[in-house]
Amino acid sequence: MSQNIQQHNPGACSIDMFTPEQAGSVLGVGDDVLLQLINTGRLVAYNLGANIRIKVADVHDVAAQLAVA
Numbered sequence: 184m185s186q187n188i189q190q191h192n193p194g195a196c197s198i199d200m201f202t203p204e205q206a207g208s209v210l211g212v213g214d215d216v217l218l219q220l221i222n223t224g225r226l227v228a229y230n231l232g233a234n235i236r237i238k239v240a241d242v243h244d245v246a247a248q249l250a251v252a
Contacts, residue, residue, distance in 0.1 A: 200229070200236035209242050210249065220245060 201209065206226070207217045220226040221237075226245055229236045 199239040200231075201239055201242055203228070203235055203237065206237045206242045210246055 203214070203217055207213060210217065212220075217226070221228045226237055226241055229238075
């Protein structure tokens, strides 16, 4: 998973983000599927210090894709 986790830029603007637990809940998937989505590049996870976060917009995009599939 670490190869697909981006480092946070402290000077960047504020972006709405989910915790992995929140992202999994919105997507209706467990940890294993969420990790698979990150590892395959369908979702990008960001390392914010000791916290992993996923953009809300990215989660909603993937949710729409999963709903079609």
